[in-house]
Amino acid sequence: MIEDYSIRNEFSVYDAKRFIDSISSEKVYVFIGKTSEWADESDPPTPTSSEQQMINTWDNMIITKRLNSTNFSLGAVKHEWESGTIYQPWDSEDGLLYNKKFFVVTDDNRVYKCLDAIPNTPSTIKPTDTGVTPVRLSDGYTWKFMYDISAVELAKFNDTEVIPVKFLTEADSSLQWQVQLYAVPGTINRIEVMNGGSGYTSTPSVTITGDGSGATATAHLSGTTVDYIIITNPGQGYTWANVTISGNGTGATGRAILSPIKGHGANAVEELYGGNVISSITFDGDEAGKIPVNIKFRQLGLIANPTMNGSSTIADLTGTNIQYTTLNVTGISGSFLEGEYLNDVTSGLNAVAQIIKVSSNSIYVNVLKGTISENDNLQGATSGTSCEVLTIVPHILENYSGELLYVENRPPITKIPNQSETYRLIIKF
Numbered sequence: 001m002i003e004d005y006s007i008r009n010e011f012s013v014y015d016a017k018r019f020i021d022s023i024s025s026e027k028v029y030v031f032i033g034k035t036s037e038w039a040d041e042s043d044p045p046t047p048t049s050s051e052q053q054m055i056n057t058w059d060n061m062i063i064t065k066r067l068n069s070t071n072f073s074l075g076a077v078k079h080e081w082e083s084g085t086i087y088q089p090w091d092s093e094d095g096l097l098y099n100k101k102f103f104v105v106t107d108d109n110r111v112y113k114c115l116d117a118i119p120n121t122p123s124t125i126k127p128t129d130t131g132v133t134p135v136r137l138s139d140g141y142t143w144k145f146m147y148d149i150s151a152v153e154l155a156k157f158n159d160t161e162v163i164p165v166k167f168l169t170e171a172d173s174s175l176q177w178q179v180q181l182y183a184v185p186g187t188i189n190r191i192e193v194m195n196g197g198s199g200y201t202s203t204p205s206v207t208i209t210g211d212g213s214g215a216t217a218t219a220h221l222s223g224t225t226v227d228y229i230i231i232t233n234p235g236q237g238y239t240w241a242n243v244t245i246s247g248n249g250t251g252a253t254g255r256a257i258l259s260p261i262k263g264h265g266a267n268a269v270e271e272l273y274g275g276n277v278i279s280s281i282t283f284d285g286d287e288a289g290k291i292p293v294n295i296k297f298r299q300l301g302l303i304a305n306p307t308m309n310g311s312s313t314i315a316d317l318t319g320t321n322i323q324y325t326t327l328n329v330t331g332i333s334g335s336f337l338e339g340e341y342l343n344d345v346t347s348g349l350n351a352v353a354q355i356i357k358v359s360s361n362s363i364y365v366n367v368l369k370g371t372i373s374e375n376d377n378l379q380g381a382t383s384g385t386s387c388e389v390l391t392i393v394p395h396i397l398e399n400y401s402g403e404l405l406y407v408e409n410r411p412p413i414t415k416i417p418n419q420s421e422t423y424r425l426i427i428k429f
Contacts, residue, residue, distance in 0.1 A: 012275030015429040016074055019277055023069045026304050027314055028405075029397075030071075030281045030425070031323065033061040033366070034299035035356050036339050037412070044298060044409035057407050058399045059367040060299060061323040062356060063291055065281055067302075073153070074269055075162035075276035075426065081106045084122045087114045087141070089190050092258045098273040105163050109149040113264060113271065115189040116142035118228050130175050132182040134189060134234070134264065142189060142231070144264045146272070147176035156280040159424050165274040167267050176268070183263030187234035188215040190257040191243055196225035197252030204247025208256060212238030219245060219252070226252040234259075279425040285418050287320040292357035292364050296412040300425055306402030309394055317396070324356055326393035327363040327372065334385035336363065345386070346376040355380075363387070366395075 034057075038044045047053060079087075081104035088100040090113055103113045104127075112127045118140035127143035129135045136142040149164060157164035168177050188208060197204075206217040206229060215235030219226045226245060241256035260271055268274070279302065286293060305314050336358045341351040342365065352372055353365035372378070372389060379386045406427055415421070 012429040020072045028067045029064040031061045031064045032297045047407040065320045073157040073164040073278045074274040075278040076165045076272040076274045111146045112143040157278045167269045179265040183266035185263045186238040187259040191229040191254040194253045200249030207244040210238045210241030275429045277427040282422045284420045301407040302405040304403045306397045321396040323395045324366045328391045329387040332387045336385045337383045340382040342378045
């Protein structure tokens, strides 16, 4: 028997928060990899969750870096305020609100929630107020300031798709704390006109009844019909409310839109559906020589609780660590090609590794398929160049260990020497 059920949007927010909370007890690493080209460099394939995808991803890793909770933030969908855009006001009964533009971030890096608007009318005045009370602007939009994004948060977590969002658990000097502290439960900030009625020659009265108190509103006429209603006092304490429109016309009806239970601004994460996780990591130059110079990589992702190479001990590392193998060699005859495979002439095995980079008498390789030993003679499968292995510096983590949490394929990214670069991963729950 198939049963009807509904998973609330808050489930995604719950999962996202749980994920970040788990970081303090888990050993989580970001990785970069995949130096070989995609079939179409401008259109990388979509990652899958198959076992082969996991194997290929591990094989192609070149660098890992340990993360902690400061590398993560919850994120909400980014809607930039633009003049001339129609925004959707908050609606306590709209189950699809999370898909709509009901909040914005301005070029001042302030986040506002739209509480009311004249139907089908674009926003033309940018909200700027940072107080705790919603403000109605002359274009008919009522905005509630939620929080501002700090310079530190911008540098780490601001992205083209999402903005950082958080819930404060203790007092600080931020404007957001004031917004949370003074949020008013059960306000009515909008009344939707369900039927404009007819025959009104003077402005009808609007009466609001319910289990709260203090809410008042004024109707606006277009000709002899009610086209919108202006809230003059949002009141407080409402969990239900009825609207009556009375005057010398007939038929006008309205629906009261209630605030979240704890009030607008009480919890930005829940109110703005912050069900994304933003992971931000900065690589400083070549990370003390651990990142080969001028490489291109095409994959980023997260792994949790991998073990040390050749061990069952969970890796508890700090900083950046290599996930490629370094072959220190001698007797190079010719020039190896980056990206070509190596054949092990001594063991008779072909394609035992793939070259990432060649530097003087060192060859950096990954995609290890077979054992390479000291004194083995290697030959490039494409170039025919040969060499002898002197010593081997193995990768740090045990391949295919731990949990591969997330993989993102991208067009080629060139790691520039002597330059710090920040990369972000957006995980959507």
